[in-house]
Amino acid sequence: MTSFDRRSVLKLGGGALAASALLPAHAFGQSTAINYWHTFTSQSEFAGLDEVMKLFAAAHPDITVTQENIPNPEFMAKVTAAVVSGSRPDTTMVASERVADLVAMNGLTDLTDRIASWDRRSDFDDARFKSITVDGKVYGVPAFTFVDWMYYRKDWFDEAGLAAPTTFAEFRDAAIKLTDPAKGRYGFGMRAGAGGQAYVINVMEGFGAKLVQDDGTIGLDRDKAIEAIDWWAGLLTRDGAVPPSAPNDGFRQIMEAFQTGQTAMVWHHTGSFQDNAKLLKPGVEFATAVIPAGPVNRVSRLGYAYNTVTNPDTIDAGWEWLKFWGEPDAAIAFLEKTGYFPASTAAAKDERISGNPLYKPAADTLGFGIPAPSFPGSAGWAEGVVLPAFQRVLIKEATPEQAVDEMIDGLAQAIG
Structure with missing residues (x-):
């Protein structure tokens, strides 16, 4: 690998609920009330949370949980203010990229000993706790997993005699073949608007331009990154296989296009499964596949x-x-309402999941999937440099070479 142009690298430091899992009813001697902050917004997410709360209330009639939604963009500001003012919530949902900041402000409680002696601890692979562990202390329990996968119009693929693609080459071929602008159809719904930076980074890594190396150093292989950007942007600029609106398309646009028959494939995670299933017949009109x-x-x-x-x-x-x-029952109840996959390997092996072929790609991905690269400054670099640079390639205001050089310069600044 050749490091980025400034040759600067950074080493990073660093079924039925089992009775044994539950305390006896009224174990606390009196009713206890706690609250729970979360960032859920969709109807399916609230429905899933409601199911978990119902199950919990039945198992723990002595504990009352009150949920409160905190909009994601406001979450860190509200938690910070609550910690500073001494009015912190009792429990909260935390995304992995926020853990370090919350620990630094003393916003989370060390649960290392409780987790180590938890009778369900062996249900979770050690890797599940990596992002919630800071300096050897574990601060939380994985609630669920966002598993990247692909949705595709099975009826369109069957009609065209195509199988679900397993490689980038097959994916591009299918996207081109299933594009028919006269019918308002495109082969792939590319997210190149808000949130699209994650896919740009994933594609670069798919071409071998790994961002964070095994030894913790950060760099970008310029030649491989250019090849990746040229291929990814080419789906629009050369192949015409994605909607012209791609540079502005965020989550809502790509999902609505897929659900209304404008695109044949879309990349997202398991959390959109139930929303798709409300509008398209699972296993007939749409199916799922590994990225x-x-x-x-x-x-x-x-x-x-x-x-x-x-x-x-x-x-x-x-x-x-x-x-x-x-608990498997809680995890699966949440999955059935939201599509969010259990973090527990025991729950993932449950017949309600393993027996459903539409969930198999997610179960398979648990075996080789990896977290997104993360380092101080990574979020700002991805959103503020990677995405705008790629968007300029899509609208032909920059070449792949210029975009990658901009990413490299921005990366050097981000890591100092």
Whole structure:
């Protein structure tokens, strides 16, 4: 690998619920009330949370949980203000990229010993706790997993005699063949608007331009990154296989296009399964597949949402709420409403999941999927440099070479 142009690298430091999982009813001697902050917004997410809360209330009639939605863009500001003012919530859902900042402000409670002695601990692979561990201390329990996969119009593929693509080459071929602008159809719904930076990085890594190396150094292989950007942008600029609106298309636009018959394929995660299933017949009109493999790497992301104790004064009740999410019945109830995959390997092996062929690509991805690269400054670099640079390639205001050089310069600045 050749490091980026400034040759600067950074080493990074660093079924029925089992009775044994539950405390006896009224174990706390009196009713205990706790609250739970989260960033859920969709109807399916609230329906899933409601199911988990119902199951928890039946198992723990002595603990009352009150949920409160905090809009994602406001989350860190509200938690920070709550910690500073001494009005912190009892428990909260935390995305992996926010853990370090919350620990730094003393916003999370150390749960290392409780997790180590938890009878469900062996249900979770050690890797599930990596992002919630800081300096050897574990601050939360994985609640669920965002598993990257692909949705595709099975009826269109069957009509064209095509199989679900397994490689980037097959994916591009299918996207071209299934494009018919006269019918308002395009082969792929590219997310190159808000949130599209993650896919740009994934494709670069699929071509071998790995961002964070095994030894912790950060760099970008210029030649491989250029090849990746040229290929990814070429789906629009050369092949015409994605909608012309791609540079502005965020989550809502790509999903609506897929659901209304404008695109044949879309990349997202398991969380959109139920929304798709409301409008398209699963297994007939649409199906799921593993993200295709790039020329060098297969890059499918696993992202974890964690539940944490924020208020040490209510840690006993908070811990019961956190660990309840690890029960297979709770995890599967949440999956069935939202499409969010269990973080527990035991739950993932449950017949309700393993027996459903539409969930198999997600189950397979759990075996090789990896978290998104993360380092101080990574989020700002991806959103503020990577995405705008790529968008300029799509609208032909920059070449792939110019875009990658901009990314390289921005990366050097981001890591100092």
